[in-house]
Every structure is written in C-alpha cells, then in structure tokens.
Amino acid sequence: MANRNYDDLLERARQRIPKDISERSRWTMPEPDIMIEGSQTILRNFSDIVDAMDRDANHVFQYLLNELGTSGSREQVRIMLKGRVPPKRIKEKIVAYVKTYILCGECKAPDTRFLKEDRTTLLKCQACGATRPVRL
Numbered sequence: 001m002a003n004r005n006y007d008d009l010l011e012r013a014r015q016r017i018p019k020d021i022s023e024r025s026r027w028t029m030p031e032p033d034i035m036i037e038g039s040q041t042i043l044r045n046f047s048d049i050v051d052a053m054d055r056d057a058n059h060v061f062q063y064l065l066n067e068l069g070t071s072g073s074r075e076q077v078r079i080m081l082k083g084r085v086p087p088k089r090i091k092e093k094i095v096a097y098v099k100t101y102i103l104c105g106e107c108k109a110p111d112t113r114f115l116k117e118d119r120t121t122l123l124k125c126q127a128c129g130a131t132r133p134v135r136l
C-alpha cells in the first residue's frame with residue numbers, strides 16, 4: 001500500500017500524455033527501492049531512476065536533499081540519506097521532480113531538455129516544441 005501514492009501520481013501524469021507521444025517515448029520510471037538501515041535511509045536504485053529521467057544525477061540528488069531537508073551522500077548506484085525518511089516522502093519528491101523538471105507544460109510529454117538562454121533556463125519539449133522557464 002505504501003507504493004500506492006507514487007503509482008497513482010505517475011499514472012495520472014502518464015494519462016495526461018497524448019497516447020502517441022507516450023507510446024513513442026515509452027516512458028517508464030523504476031519503482032524506488034528504499035531501505036531504512038539504522039539511522040539512515042538508502043535509495044538503492046537511484047541511478048536507475050536518474051537514467052529513466054535522463055537528468056543530471058547531481059541535480060536530482062541535490063533536489064532531494066533540499067526538499068527532504070536532510071544531508072546525504074551519493075555512491076555509485078545508490079544514495080544514502082541521513083535520518084529515517086519515510087519512503088512515501090521520497091517517492092512524492094521524485095514525482096515532484098518529474099513534474100517540475102521533466103514534463104512539458106503543454107503536452108505533458110517527458111521528452112524535454114534544458115535549454116540555457118542568457119540567465120534563464122528553459123525546459124524545451126522535443127515532442128511539441130513548447131518551452132517553459134525552470135529554476136535550477
């Protein structure tokens with residue numbers, strides 16, 4: 001049941017993607033594999049998730065630390081977070097990252113790229129060409 005929220009949110013995001021785009025991009029996100037060990041929380045398949053996102057691992061990592069209000073370290077495929085962080089919160093933040101930094105504002109496709117223009121960064125959609133500013 002703990003996974004429900006994550007799946008629901010992702011499913012809802014996917015439903016908003018027009019069918020041809022969602023099939024073309026075959027967008028899937030691996031389920032986060034989270035383990036609490038002593039006083040730290042380990043996201044064991046962090047690199048798989050970042051690969052699926054096609055984003056800079058360090059950016060995703062820093063975002064999670066900021067949003068979860070904790071510190072941590074990154075080692076190869078996994079990240080370790082200080083403290084016992086409820087898996088549900090981590091999943092919510094991953095979904096929030098997807099919404100903020102990946103999905104197109106117009107067609108909701110995940111095929112987007114960061115585009116630097118002067119001092120602003122735009123999120124440019126490869127599917128429909130729309131852009132929206134993002135704060136990195």
Ligand SMILES: [Zn+2]
Binds near residue numbers: 127130
């Ligand atoms: Zn688009």
